[in-house]
Amino acid sequence: MKSIFKNRYSLVLFFSTLFIFLSTSLRIVFLIWAKNDVEWSFSSMLHIFCYGLLYDITVVSCFTIPFTLYLLIIPNRFINSLFDQIMLYFMYTLYWIILYFSFFAEITFWDEFKSRFNFIAVDYLIYTYEVVKNIQESYPLPLLIGGIITITAVTIYFTFKRNAFKNSFSSTPKWSKKLLVFCLNLVITVTLLNILSNETTIQSKNRYTSEIAKNGIFSFFSAFRNNHLKFDEHYLTLPISEAFAQVKTDLQDSKTRYDVAFKNPLRRTILANNPEQPEQKPNVILVLMESMSSSFLKEQYNEKSITPNLNKIADSSIFFSNMFANGTRTVRGMEAIALSIPPTPGNSIVKRVNNQNLYTIANVFKDKGYQNMFFYGGDGYFDNMNAFFGGNGFDIYDRGRGSILSDKINTKRHNIDDKEVSFENAWGICDEDIYNKVIQVADFKHKTKEPFFAFVMSTSNHKPYTYEEGKIDIPSGTGRAGAVKYSDYAIGKFLEEAKNKPWFENTVFVFVADHCASSAGKDAIDVKNHHVPAMIYNLKNHPNEVVSKEVSQIDLVPTLFSLLNWNYTSQFYGKDIFDPQYQPHSYVGTYIKLGYKKGDDVIILSDQMKINQYKWDKNNLKETAIDPSFKKSIISHYQTADYLFSNNLLQEK
Known part of the structure; x- marks a missing residue:
């Protein structure tokens, strides 16, 4: 397994590690932001970062399903072909644009509501005219878009320099190993989605502790799915x-x-x-x-x-x-x-x-x-x-x-x-x-x-x-x-x-x-x-x-x-x-x-x-x-x- 992730799957591993690092960093930003209201105790910090890690792993496992599925179905003879290079570069770039945009959106949402994404964010997705115009009038949009593109480019360059692309294009693992990786990815994803909900972290009495522990992407789709609760x-x-x-x-x-x-x-x-x-x-x-x-x-x-x-x-x-x-x-x-x-x-x-x-x-x-x-x-x-x-x-x-x-x-x-x-x-x-x-x-x-x-x-x-x-x-x-x-x-x-x-x-x-x-x-x-x-x-x-x-x-x-x-x-x-x-x-x-x-x-x-x-x-x-x-x-x-x-x-x- 170790050799698999150092070769054909090095890009998947690099993406997962960097996402968890950045998501944890954002959690620390929110923690400092709410420093006067959050509970500063060992148990509270343990709650934030342990649950946070679980949410992050759940999200990253969902993102990597298309990655590992693609790596499973493409024949080894096409590895390092022009098609293979275009697909991996495209998927990797697209993922980071989406993620950096979501990080930016989470910061602006927290600034307004002191919360991770919830029903309001789902509503805003529907009313795009008002929301996009509000963002244009409230924030320097060209600078922010330019920033997202620049950070994405820096991330791709950093990934390239760490040889993650090179390793992905130079390995030809057996189909059985590729199937094992995909199945493992799928099992982790399904298991975590079934045991975690947006309310799992609400064991803490401090609302900020619960909110900071969450992952914004997970919270968004949870709110999208549960926009009405049957009372009984x-x-x-x-x-x-x-x-x-x-x-x-x-x-x-x-x-x-x-x-x-x-x-x-x-x-x-x-x-x-x-x-x-x-x-x-x-x-x-x-x-x-x-x-x-x-x-x-x-x-x-x-x-x-x-x-x-x-x-x-x-x-x-x-x-x-x-x-x-x-x-x-x-x-x-x-x-x-x-x-x-x-x-x-x-x-x-x-x-x-x-x-x-x-x-x-x-x-x-x-x-x-x-x-x-x-x-x-x-x-x-x-x-x-x-x-x-x-x-x-x-x-x-x-x-x-x-x-x-x-x-x-x-x-x-x-x-x-x-x-x-x-x-x-x-x-x-x-x-x-x-x-x-x-x-x-x-x-x-x-x-x-x-x-x-x-x-x-x-x-x-x-x-x-x-x-x-x-x-x-x-x-x-x-x-x-x-x-x-x-x-x-x-x-x-x-x-x-x-x-x-x-x-x-x-x-x-x-x-x-x-x-x-x-x-x-x-x-x-x-x-x-x-x-x-x-x-x-x-x-x-x-x-x-x-x-x-x-x-x-x-x-x-x-x-x-x-x-x-x-x-x-x-x-x-x-x-x-x-x-x-x-x-x-x-x-x-x-x-x-x-x-x-x-x-x-x-x-x-x-x-x-x-x-x-x-x-x-x-x-x-x-x-x-x-x-x-x-x-x-x-x-x-x-x-x-x-x-x-x-x-x-x-x-x-």
Whole structure:
């Protein structure tokens, strides 16, 4: 065996050794990057590098299967022929281009998400236009491509100088030995793929330890394969009737009347707060703010607030100072607001198939005579937004580039024209432009005397953090602080212009973040990185106040409905937070981890039928004994949410 790998297989051995060395080096880079959060103990380091080696061997064994198969099937008489030389040089060069690109991509992904490749990376593979353009605007792409080509060339030269090519072309092993090498390669690959999963390394309680141990390529294909998890196969469950009974008990209050005529057990009527008073029917503009962490409202740049307008709005609105977002992606925020439902494992419902004709907040608005509209400054094809909102009763206003809505979607789509755009980057037009479009449409709706609900998605607070120069005192493209301040500036300008409109006095504005700018931390779920701002502005007949009780993102719109004194049909998990029977709580989840929080108590469901409970001290999760009633609640809420969608019980009828 030794002579085989020093001769015909020397290129395979050299490739494998160099890949493991470089992958380990990248692991060390991430370890230093996360030095303040990773656990620096012998057991943690052993965990990182032992599991890391296993993942690396698995990946390299997959890469070498085509190598060893080629070396098996090519007859010895063709060794060192022009064809043989072209094939080996081509395969070797192509592999390194792919690997160096993946290393670069992993570094940029870690910079953004503090994680190895996951569902987000798979999503980005689908939406190539936005991603490629974002990379072009965020990084010196010609330099990076040139760097990848240069490093690949250096690697090939180094391999050549080590005589790996020469040895590969000068040996003629017996077919039986070639078969043995291929079979050994195949056995190692199949065995490791069967015993390893992306969750194998999650034995560590420190999230960074688990993430650094992984291999990015392995993680990517694992996420690609497992983009939806069947709840009853991966998580703890209860008898479904018992789970629904628990949720109904948790949702019950003095204004709730369950309707047994519907298949959805949670279908119910929510009575008006004061039946003797008329309903309020103002226009409603809800702005889902991109990546607007609560912490930004306190941050400063050059001793000045970066969110002066949001701070001003918070002082003159119903400000929810203790709200927590469902998840870590925009589609999770959309799901939470539109469907008022806990996050289901895997992909958001916004991105799933069979997500049309659901009962959403749009149905409530429609029943009250409203026109529903969705505004997005990019192409709504991204993240399946147009299909979801268009398929659930919203007219679409977006920056489409030719993609159309399905014929099955009975809605209108309006393109934002070039003449309406003052600035645009990879993710779409700037926030000022999308707000100008909202005002333009609101003017038209006011003339037709149609009450409207506008769901607006902002984009400017996103890498590459660019905007038109001269708007604020932070140069464009210099970092998150500038993007936050520009986003805040655009909101301030939006409200100032709206105040001059005849429809302003009869319009309520809701501002809420989709998720925090950063969601990663050392714990499985970093609770503080789910803390988002939310405020209801310009609501008549209710005093401005700061609501300090814990609130879930899914409670925001049901609370608004109650403040408007509406009697309406609901199958939402969200409730009126001002109801005396409201129990403060929130959902804090990721794609895999499903968290439920009540004050400082946090309980987390994980796949592989795991459950853990913690005390949260604002910075860390400290494991505690599991409370049986808390355990029953979290299982019930997440299990029933998944069950309702999976069994087509979230539909409007």
